[in-house]
Amino acid sequence: MKIRHLLAISGVLTIGLIVLILVFASRDMGAVVAKLRFVEVADDLNASLLEMRLAEKNYFLFSDDAALGAITAGVTRADQTLEQLRPEILHATGPGNVSTLRGHLAEYARIAVETAASHARDPEHEEALREAGRRVREFSARLVRAEREDVHRIIAASRQGLFLSFMVVLVLAVLAGPLVFVRILRSLRRVVDLAHSIAEGRFRHIEGVFPNDELGTVLRAMNAMSDELRSRENELLQAKKLASLGTLTAGVAHEITNPLNNISMLAETFDTLYDDLGRAEHIDFVRKIAGESERIRQIVLGLLNFSKPKQADPREAELNEVIRGTMRLVGNMLDVSGIEVELRLAEGLPNVYVDENQIYQVLVNVITNAIQSMEGVEARKRRLVVTTFQDEASGVVAVELRDTGKGIPAEHLPHVFDPFFSTKGVGGTGLGLSVSYGIIKNHGGRIRAANAPDGGAALTVELPAYHADKEENDGRTKDHDH
Amino acid sequence: MGAPRIMIIDDEQIVGNMAKMHLTKEGFEVETFLSATPALERLEQAHFDVVVTDLKMKGVDGMEVLRTVKRKHPKIKVIMITAFAHLNTSIEAFRGEVFDFFPKPFKIKDFVASIHRALGLQAKEA
Numbered sequence: 001m002k003i004r005h006l007l008a009i010s011g012v013l014t015i016g017l018i019v020l021i022l023v024f025a026s027r028d029m030g031a032v033v034a035k036l037r038f039v040e041v042a043d044d045l046n047a048s049l050l051e052m053r054l055a056e057k058n059y060f061l062f063s064d065d066a067a068l069g070a071i072t073a074g075v076t077r078a079d080q081t082l083e084q085l086r087p088e089i090l091h092a093t094g095p096g097n098v099s100t101l102r103g104h105l106a107e108y109a110r111i112a113v114e115t116a117a118s119h120a121r122d123p124e125h126e127e128a129l130r131e132a133g134r135r136v137r138e139f140s141a142r143l144v145r146a147e148r149e150d151v152h153r154i155i156a157a158s159r160q161g162l163f164l165s166f167m168v169v170l171v172l173a174v175l176a177g178p179l180v181f182v183r184i185l186r187s188l189r190r191v192v193d194l195a196h197s198i199a200e201g202r203f204r205h206i207e208g209v210f211p212n213d214e215l216g217t218v219l220r221a222m223n224a225m226s227d228e229l230r231s232r233e234n235e236l237l238q239a240k241k242l243a244s245l246g247t248l249t250a251g252v253a254h255e256i257t258n259p260l261n262n263i264s265m266l267a268e269t270f271d272t273l274y275d276d277l278g279r280a281e282h283i284d285f286v287r288k289i290a291g292e293s294e295r296i297r298q299i300v301l302g303l304l305n306f307s308k309p310k311q312a313d314p315r316e317a318e319l320n321e322v323i324r325g326t327m328r329l330v331g332n333m334l335d336v337s338g339i340e341v342e343l344r345l346a347e348g349l350p351n352v353y354v355d356e357n358q359i360y361q362v363l364v365n366v367i368t369n370a371i372q373s374m375e376g377v378e379a380r381k382r383r384l385v386v387t388t389f390q391d392e393a394s395g396v397v398a399v400e401l402r403d404t405g406k407g408i409p410a411e412h413l414p415h416v417f418d419p420f421f422s423t424k425g426v427g428g429t430g431l432g433l434s435v436s437y438g439i440i441k442n443h444g445g446r447i448r449a450a451n452a453p454d455g456g457a458a459l460t461v462e463l464p465a466y467h468a469d470k471e472e473n474d475g476r477t478k479d480h481d482h
Numbered sequence: 483m484g485a486p487r488i489m490i491i492d493d494e495q496i497v498g499n500m501a502k503m504h505l506t507k508e509g510f511e512v513e514t515f516l517s518a519t520p521a522l523e524r525l526e527q528a529h530f531d532v533v534v535t536d537l538k539m540k541g542v543d544g545m546e547v548l549r550t551v552k553r554k555h556p557k558i559k560v561i562m563i564t565a566f567a568h569l570n571t572s573i574e575a576f577r578g579e580v581f582d583f584f585p586k587p588f589k590i591k592d593f594v595a596s597i598h599r600a601l602g603l604q605a606k607e608a
Contacts, residue, residue: 257565258494261586265500268590273503288496336538336566 002213006180013172021165028158034092035151041081041089042144048078049137052108056133059115060126068116071133075109097143104139108132187215194222200441203230236435255299255332259292266292302329312442314355316466319388319397320345322356326363327386337371338379344387349397350465354443359461362436362447366401366459369433373405373457390465396445397465402458407451416449486601487529490514491521491547492536492563501534504590505597518542522550530558532581532600537564552579559600563588 052074059067082102090098111132115125190206197204203226210216270277270285277285323345327334334341367384374382385402408416417437433449440447445463452458488510490498498514505512513528515521518535519542525533533551537544548560559581566585582596 253565257586261565261588262494262496264587265496265590269500269503272590273507276503276507292496335540338540338543 003180003184003215010172010176010180014169017165017169021162024161025158028154028161030088031092032151032154034089035147035154038085038089038093039144039147039151041085042140042147045078045081045140046137046144048074049133049140053133053137056112056129060130065116068112071112072109075105075112079105093143093147101136101139101143104132104136108136183211183213184215187211187219191218191222194226198226198229203227203233233438252299252303252332256296259295262292263289298328312355312358314353314443316351317354317356319349319352319399319463322352322354322359323363323386323388323399325356326360326367329360330364330367333371334367334384337374337382339371339374339382339384342383342385344385346387346389349388349390350395350467352397352443352463353466354463358439358443362439362461363399363401365433365436366461369459370401370403370405370457373407374403375405377405391462394462395465396462398460398462400458400460402452402456404456406457407455408449408457410451413449413451417447485509485511486531486603487511487513488532488534488597489521489525489530490534491516491518491539491544492534493517493539494536497536497563500590501593504594508594508597510597518544518547522547525551525555525558530555532559532561532597534561534563534597537562538566548580561593561596561600563593 052071055067055070055074058064059071079102082098082105085093085098108129111125111129115122115129118125190208194204194206205223205226206219210219266285266289270282274282323343327341327343331341370384374384381404383404385400387400387402388398389400390397417433433447437447440461440463443463445461447462448460450458450460488505490501490512492498492514493516495516498516502512502514513524513530515524518539521533521535522542533547535544535547544562544564548562551558551560560579561582561584562580563584563586581600584593584596
């Protein structure tokens with residue numbers, strides 16, 4: 001059932017229950033009011049009856065014939081009162097009861113009239129009169145008692161009804177509420193779990209049965225998104241690599257242009273000043289041209305290697321060598337930007353098991369960021385310190401790249417590895433560090449960003465130490481964990 | 483007055499060496515430097531007619547050389563060479579009163595001709 005249907009049903013149920021309680025309560029209250037009205041009338045009636053019995057006594061004690069007239073007059077008054085009872089009171093008391101009472105009254109009046117007509121003290125009549133009076137009084141008293149009891153009973157039943165209704169609402173709220181919320185929360189938790197693992201670069205699926213409601217739709221959409229992201233990841237890696245290639249181009253152009261210019265100058269000099277040069281110089285020129293060509297070849301090879309789309313191909317490597325390889329790629333870019341580089345490479349580090357090309361990509365990316373963040377800094381203060389070390393506690397091998405740039409604002413620190421987070425405006429894709437994060441994560445490592453105490457940013461890449469005898473290192477780094 | 487004196491500053495050694503060979507043959511006196519700081523010091527000790535400097539260098543760069551020369555020795559002509567042939571770099575360089583601007587790679591023949599013009603001489607036909 002859809003959640004919106006569930007909510008609608010529980011709403012309608014609640015309103016219906018309230019209306020039902022109102023109807024019953026007002027019906028009960030109506031009956032109580034009618035019965036109380038009758039009890040009032042009956043109290044008056046009892047007072048009249050008491051007067052009649054008094055008149056009856058006077059007749060017996062003093063043979064006062066006028067007393068019998070008082071009885072018939074009282075009966076007539078009482079009968080009129082009963083006849084004028086409002087229909088709802090009549091209905092509440094029961095028409096049978098009222099007519100029985102009226103019957104008893106009429107009998108009493110008839111005997112009183114007969115007794116008065118006989119003019120003789122007939123003990124039979126007297127006994128009948130006394131008996132009829134007593135019957136009227138008793139029936140009336142019994143009726144009032146019964147009505148009072150009824151009122152008490154109805155009020156008690158109403159209270160019980162209200163209490164029961166309250167219990168029903170309570171039970172519904174306690175049972176149905178959590179049923180809905182637990183359903184929503186359980187699905188939300190699955191969505192949150194997936195979102196977390198996607199943020200960490202693991203594009204997995206939400207498993208299990210999906211509810212056939214709005215949340216099921218959300219879960220299916222999340223899975224589709226995860227699939228899409230997974231299929232885009234490789235494209236993203238390559239795109240990002242090409243993007244950093246763009247950043248590298250300025251440095252690379254300079255790097256290639258210099259040996260090219262050297263070759264051009266050597267060749268032109270060889271040509272135009274050939275006769276002025278000795279044999280040794282001729283040989284030296286040609287060797288220099290070959291040397292400069294080799295310089296270009298190395299640059300081109302490095303670039304090709306970097307930009308080629310490749311399957312992850314991890315192998316045992318020395319972290320320090322990877323750092324040196326990176327420096328060959330970006331050294332010129334750093335020179336040109338006037339940044340002094342200090343390599344503090346620790347001796348005797350354990351090897352790591354990495355795809356060198358991918359680690360180049362991460363380091364080039366971090367260094368490119370460092371260069372950009374030092375653009376506004378005074379030339380002699382531009383400095384990049386690259387430190388390798390092994391963490392003694394955890395055994396991981398790490399490299400820290402510390403610059404003297406602007407640093408990372410504290411509020412940005414938690415987000416620098418989020419996809420599409422960028423502080424560079426139009427220039428940045430916001431993908432660099434998130435791609436780096438994914439690469440290092442796939443290597444079973446960690447990448448952290450912090451600010452150095454004396455300004456500038458410090459990025460630390462940690463990689464697990466590789467021991468050739470341990471098989472477990474294989475596989476973990478061979479492929480992404482999806 | 484003796485032969486015209488040319489100073490060449492470029493961190494690529496081959497540039498200085500090749501330029502020197504050609505310019506010496508033209509009869510000029512040439513001194514080469516691999517960075518700007520010793521070159522600027524030398525400028526205080528000896529007279530030069532033309533300073534040729536690379537733009538992007540470690541430490542003091544070509545723009546700073548240009549500014550220093552124009553401030554202290556406004557008569558010296560400055561020729562800029564660079565591997566960065568961006569348009570904005572050349573505009574900036576010309577605004578700073580650079581005599582000529584050579585993006586790498588360049589022809590030595592053109593370069594020598596430019597030196598001649600800077601010295602107010604008629605270039606020899608090659």
